[in-house]
Amino acid sequence: xxxVSQHPxxxxxxxxxxxxxxxxxxxxxxxTMFWYRQFPKQSLMLMATSNEGSKATYEQGVEKDKxxxxxxxxxLSTLTVTSAHPEDSSFYICSAxxxxxNTDTQYFGPxxxxxxx
Amino acid sequence: KQEVTQIPAxxxxxxxxxLVLNCSFTDSAIYNLQxxxxxxxxxxxxxxxxxxxxxxxxxxxxxxxxxKSSGRSTLYIAASQPGDSATYLCAVNDYKLSFGAGTTVTxxx
Numbered sequence: 001x002x003x004v005s006q007h008p009x010x011x012x013x014x015x016x017x018x019x020x021x022x023x024x025x026x027x028x029x030x031x032t033m034f035w036y037r038q039f040p041k042q043s044l045m046l047m048a049t050s051n052e053g054s055k056a057t058y059e060q061g062v063e064k065d066k067x068x069x070x071x072x073x074x075x076l077s078t079l080t081v082t083s084a085h086p087e088d089s090s091f092y093i094c095s096a097x098x099x100x101x102n103t104d105t106q107y108f109g110p111x112x113x114x115x116x117x
Numbered sequence: 118k119q120e121v122t123q124i125p126a127x128x129x130x131x132x133x134x135x136l137v138l139n140c141s142f143t144d145s146a147i148y149n150l151q152x153x154x155x156x157x158x159x160x161x162x163x164x165x166x167x168x169x170x171x172x173x174x175x176x177x178x179x180x181x182x183x184x185k186s187s188g189r190s191t192l193y194i195a196a197s198q199p200g201d202s203a204t205y206l207c208a209v210n211d212y213k214l215s216f217g218a219g220t221t222v223t224x225x226x
Contacts, residue, residue, distance in 0.1 A: 034214070043206060043216040044161075093160055095214070106214060108153075110160035 002028050004096050006109035013084055014117055021079045021112045023094030029074040030096035034106065035067075038091040050077045084116045119144045121209050123217035131225050136194040138220045140207035145185050152181050152192050153206045155219070161206065165192070197224045 003026040013019050023033055031052050036044040048069050049057045056069035066088075068080040077096075081088055091113050095106040120143040130136060140150070149168045153161040165174045165181040167190065173182040178195040194201055204219040 043218045044208075044214075046213060046215075049213070091158075105149075105166065106210075108161040108163070113158070 002026075002096075002098050002105075002107040004094065004107045004109040006092075006094055006112050008112060009110060010113040010115075012115045012117065015085050016083055018080055018082045019084055019114060021081075021092055021094075021114075023077045023079070023096065023109050025075045025096040025098075025107070028096070028098050028100060028107075030077075031074060031099055032097040033071060033077040034095045034097070035069060035077075035079050036093045036095070038093060038111075044093060047079075081114065084114070086116045089114055089116045119209055119211055119213075119215040121207060121215050121217040123205075123207060123220050125220060126218065127221045127223075129223040129225065130197055132197060132199060134197055134224075136192075136197050136201070136222060136224075138192040138194075138205050138207075138222070140190040140192070140217055142188045142190075142209045142215070144209075144211060145188050146211055147185065148210045148212070150181075150183055150190050151208045151210065151214075152179075152190075153208065155204045155206060157204075164205075194222075197222075199224045199226045 005024045007022045033050045035047045038044045047062045050069045050071040052071045058064045071077040093111040095108045122141045124139045151166045152164045167174045167183040180193045183190045204221045206219045208214045208216045
């Protein structure tokens with residue numbers, strides 16, 4: 001089956017530093033990847049849609065200069081949290097859309113736990 | 118904007134009892150609906166995906182129904198086990214996935 005990986009699985013950083021999270025589709029090409037954020041005991045909230053070779057589309061209320069998204073290849077998207085602050089601490093999950101014929105399914109990564117001290 | 122609601126928010130049952138989890142959505146123009154399981158601190162595990170043209174999907178003890186016209190889906194889990202304890206999320210795909218807040222299930226041994 002389709003597998004999506006995320007790296008790192010968890011990260012702790014100091015306030016003011018930047019953190020990069022990678023999302024990879026391991027056995028399929030993903031022209032579109034999605035980044036979600038989940039606060040404790042809450043559901044997933046879509047942050048942005050990342051299309052290979054073009055700029056990401058951000059949801060309302062998400063700061064594009066703070067959450068930099070790059071989708072440079074058909075198997076890799078990165079999310080960089082710039083100048084992280086404690087309120088950015090959250091669980092970040094990516095998904096990749098499989099666009100092979102007869103499929104249109106999103107496959108989810110295992111998530112990255114970010115803690116900003 | 119698609120709104121997805123899951124009722125109840127939490128559910129506690131004794132082992133062996135059947136579980137019924139409800140999901141409702143406001144815009145019926147969807148491609149598919151998906152049920153996920155999430156264990157504490159973990160990612161999502163896909164359980165069932167129902168295409169908009171389908172009425173139900175089954176996998177083992179799990180059965181999910183979809184009534185697109187009324188904007189409802191129900192996940193049934195038969196003969197619950199303690200290992201079924203988790204949060205169950207439904208997500209509606211109308212090009213983007215919109216998630217409900219989830220139902221947290223506890224199955225008591």
